[in-house]
Amino acid sequence: MGETYLLKRPGGGDLHVRRRLAEGPSVVFVHGFCGGGDLFSHLFSTTELAGYDLITFDLLGHGRSSASSGLVSDTDLTWFEDLSLVLDEVGGKPKVLVGWSMGTIGIAEYLTRARGGGSVSGVNLIAPAFSVGNEKAKHRSGARFSSAVSGLLSSDPARQRVGLVEFAEEVMGDVDPQACAAAIGVAALSDLAARRRLITTSVDYDEFYQSIEEPLLVSIGNNDPVIDSESTRQLMTGTRAKLSIYEGVGHAVHFAQSGRFVSELVGFLEDLGL
Template identity: 30%
Template sequence: MGHYVDVEKNVQLFVEDLGEGQPVVFIHGWPVNHKMFEYQMNELPEKGYRFIGIDLRGYGKSDKPWGSYDYNTKADDVKKVIDALGLDDVILGGFSMGGPIAIRYMARHNSHKVSKLVLMAPAAPVFTQRDDYPHGLEKSGVDDIISNLQSDRPAMLEEFGKMFFAGEVSDAYAHHFHSLGMEASSYGTIHSAVSLRDEDVRGDLSSINVPTLSLHGRKDEICPFDFSLELEKSISDFTLVPFENSGHGLFFEEKEKFNQELLSFFNK
């Protein structure tokens, strides 16, 4: 079942809402949408959980305004969805760019209605290198991505897709995954890349006061495994599960382990 939720004047977000039970809210990564979690939405409702997948502004079936692709606005959008659906005892999950958005939500909204946090290959605490942070891309690398998006977005996303998985995926799946990125607006994709380049959630980590799970592929070339090691230093109740055979796309590459680790954490 799909809902549209008003988050500001003339901006509605699409939300996939399946099953009954404790709600699990999924925030997708750049530049796709909630359909990346297909293999979780197939299973979680069967296990007694309510799957809720949000298409962020600019992505999927949601409205695509010109501006406001910063983490604060996206975190506020998530709160408006949680409140509009009347959710409580939420398990909040963020993949890649969704990771720092989930972290920002926890800090900015004081863990509102959230009882557990799941980070999946998070683009956090910082996606790009700083003087005091040696991990991730240099900022100039994201500038190159933005330039390539402006010149040939389909080709850039195809190259990005090749970096996503450590092993081979079928041509059919690669085409499907590429199509999810093409559903997004070009400008939302670019503006979100600017947020990934410039934002920093290190100051938010101390406010996370719920059990937190991070699932991360050791072969991740987009959000290095070191990101989760950095998070582990600053989040008090933190469990890190490495995926030895996965890159960034661990939700598909090791989907059975991925789903089992989610369910084990949910059931604790």
């Protein structure tokens, strides 16, 4: 399942990283709100990805990375700094970024601030959240998911516990119960300051992804209770992005149909000539 280690952040604290080193190009997975790198670890054992250098990490304030309180302000998103630190580990190898849900925001933050896009060869988005912290994002979010988020942002431990379960059920859907339990555990590790910072800071990357220079594969389920998949389809229509729709699948595309997801990701990598 790869090696795990900690990276020292220049601004303080550590990032927890998992890497399964291989000679091939690097594939870096970026989690979303209340997520963590462990929610990609099941992909590390797939034979189709055996030749690729696979990397996951926990954003500051998430998973087994350091808590964010006292290290950053309430409005300081750390996507760019954290992802830059991880990608520095890759060096000059070709790299593709795979972002799930709000990981979409993290990738956009990096690509818009890194010189030359940080030499990223391509991007795969899973159930993307193109905006957050504004009315557009609220309109695209499912009602029960919004209720779960409200609980996760509460200072009341009882409300937080209810929110954790609702959150995992909406995000994971009817995939393996063990995966749902893992999502609860991962979400519980995120600190309250990080949750509030990520979900309330207004960001909108609709236009960025409509005109992104890097090749783009977008993987969505048409039964997503978290983010309205139809809005994603409409947003990507007429762009250069390749849109892959999973019938009857919810938010966790890479869990619900992992075989197809991996096959399409490998096809995307091969089309890039990597």
